[in-house]
Amino acid sequence: MTTRIQKRNRKLILDAALEVFSAQGFRGATLDQIAVEAGLSKPNLLYYFDSKEAIHKALLGELLTTWLDPLKAIDPSGDPRAEIMAYMRRKLQMSREYPRESRLFANEILQGAPRMSAFIATELKALVDGFAALIRRWSAEGRLAPVDPHHLIFSIWALTQHYADFDAQIRLIRDGADPLEGAEAHLEMLFARLLAPAQVTPPVG
Amino acid sequence: MTTRIQKRNRKLILDAALEVFSAQGFRGATLDQIAVEAGLSKPNLLYYFDSKEAIHKALLGELLTTWLDPLKAIDPSGDPRAEIMAYMRRKLQMSREYPRESRLFANEILQGAPRMSAFIATELKALVDGFAALIRRWSAEGRLAPVDPHHLIFSIWALTQHYADFDAQIRLIRDGADPLEGAEAHLEMLFARLLAPAQVTPPVG
DNA sequence: AATGATCTTGACTGAATGGTCAAGTCTGCT
DNA sequence: AGCAGACTTGACCATTCAGTCAAGATCATT
Numbered sequence: 001m002t003t004r005i006q007k008r009n010r011k012l013i014l015d016a017a018l019e020v021f022s023a024q025g026f027r028g029a030t031l032d033q034i035a036v037e038a039g040l041s042k043p044n045l046l047y048y049f050d051s052k053e054a055i056h057k058a059l060l061g062e063l064l065t066t067w068l069d070p071l072k073a074i075d076p077s078g079d080p081r082a083e084i085m086a087y088m089r090r091k092l093q094m095s096r097e098y099p100r101e102s103r104l105f106a107n108e109i110l111q112g113a114p115r116m117s118a119f120i121a122t123e124l125k126a127l128v129d130g131f132a133a134l135i136r137r138w139s140a141e142g143r144l145a146p147v148d149p150h151h152l153i154f155s156i157w158a159l160t161q162h163y164a165d166f167d168a169q170i171r172l173i174r175d176g177a178d179p180l181e182g183a184e185a186h187l188e189m190l191f192a193r194l195l196a197p198a199q200v201t202p203p204v205g
Numbered sequence: 206m207t208t209r210i211q212k213r214n215r216k217l218i219l220d221a222a223l224e225v226f227s228a229q230g231f232r233g234a235t236l237d238q239i240a241v242e243a244g245l246s247k248p249n250l251l252y253y254f255d256s257k258e259a260i261h262k263a264l265l266g267e268l269l270t271t272w273l274d275p276l277k278a279i280d281p282s283g284d285p286r287a288e289i290m291a292y293m294r295r296k297l298q299m300s301r302e303y304p305r306e307s308r309l310f311a312n313e314i315l316q317g318a319p320r321m322s323a324f325i326a327t328e329l330k331a332l333v334d335g336f337a338a339l340i341r342r343w344s345a346e347g348r349l350a351p352v353d354p355h356h357l358i359f360s361i362w363a364l365t366q367h368y369a370d371f372d373a374q375i376r377l378i379r380d381g382a383d384p385l386e387g388a389e390a391h392l393e394m395l396f397a398r399l400l401a402p403a404q405v406t407p408p409v410g
Numbered sequence: 411a412a413t414g415a416t417c418t419t420g421a422c423t424g425a426a427t428g429g430t431c432a433a434g435t436c437t438g439c440t
Numbered sequence: 441a442g443c444a445g446a447c448t449t450g451a452c453c454a455t456t457c458a459g460t461c462a463a464g465a466t467c468a469t470t
Binding site for chain 2: 023024025110111117120147148151152154155158159166168173182183185186193196
């Protein structure tokens with residue numbers, strides 16, 4: 001049974017841990033930092049979680065479902081281009097709403113996905129395979145310009161997550177302006193053109 | 206004066222450090238790991254570099270010029286679309302040839318660019334501003350479809366670096382296949398379409 | 411071969427850090 | 441109020457890790 005206090009403190013800890021792990025990576029984060037951020041003592045963290053590793057694991061576990069949702073929401077019976085655009089928009093929205101989660105993920109992959117390879121190789125891969133099959137079907141039916149499904153989804157991931165993961169760089173280059181300003185319009189155009197039916201490109205005027 | 210031995214050992218150390226830092230991040234890497242990787246003793250590393258920090262700094266310093274070269278190579282007097290495509294190709298080539306450098310960079314930015322903000326805010330920003338001005342000029346001259354210069358360059362960075370930075374994920378999803386297989390063709394098409402003159406998109410057949 | 415400079419390292423130190431524990435405080439229930 | 445279980449923490453421990461040092465090995469030069 002979980003008490004009221006347990007619920008509150010677990011949430012405090014996971015939120016603090018997200019803040020610290022996403023900014024410093026697993027090894028860079030310390031329990032003391034997380035404790036301060038959570039407003040609890042270090043031994044108290046370890047009363048709720050067995051170890052630093054356990055906190056990190058719990059965090060990733062929470063994240064994974066959130067991460068898969070946009071992909072699951074693609075409707076195979078919908079309009080191909082509209083569905084892909086909507087997926088891209090959802091992913092961009094996640095960069096806006098959950099940048100820390102995106103960076104937590106990026107940190108993990110960058111370091112070879114040591115704590116996530118099982119998830120990627122099974123659940124995520126299965127979803128991506130399903131997506132790839134759907135794209136191929138749509139293309140075969142002539143409802144979508146032929147496109148490599150894997151590279152299509154990597155493009156969506158790369159372009160949307162970049163705004164969260166490289167936030168620091170973008171801010172420095174754009175004088176602190178909101179990195180996502182104009183991003184949606186840009187990506188709308190980019191994907192609209194990528195997914196448009198093949199056509200003869202007129203020569204440059 | 207630098208001796209033969211100094212030259213050799215500094216190179217050994219920097220190469221080992223690149224391997225370790227790019228895979229573990231700054232805090233995750235240890236001098237012992239780097240020493241083993243370099244085939245030298247830990248005190249010996251510290252004979253050649255003042256500190257762990259100094260090794261990392263030297264590494265970044267080396268990397269920075271390499272990193273800017275492709276951008277500097279854009280020829281303002283060349284054909285707009287050809288120049289941008291060539292830049293994208295050079296960046297993709299760097300993901301192929303220097304994936305560790307890309308990950309070192311990504312690690313640094315992810316953690317808020319603590320050791321690189323000066324470089325980004327000055328040198329890199331200046332080059333990007335120059336690029337942006339060039340893109341706007343080309344568009345104003347009607348030689349290039351109007352496109353947000355910043356988001357254009359972010360798109361190039363995101364799409365090319367993704368293959369190095371998220372290598373682990375891509376391999377798991379594609380059953381260990383070379384992540385870059387098919388990437389060039391895909392990005393060629395994507396950017397060709399993005400940069401094509403505006404035109405009426407026919408309705409879906 | 412001699413010698414001074416360069417290079418190398420085993421053995422250490424101090425600080426940081428993940429984790430423990432026993433002793434206390436608070437909470438909810440009767 | 442009183443009690444059992446839940447919660448909290450100061451003090452502590454063991455390990456890891458960046459960095460030091462003094463003594464010895466190697467190298468270049470004559």
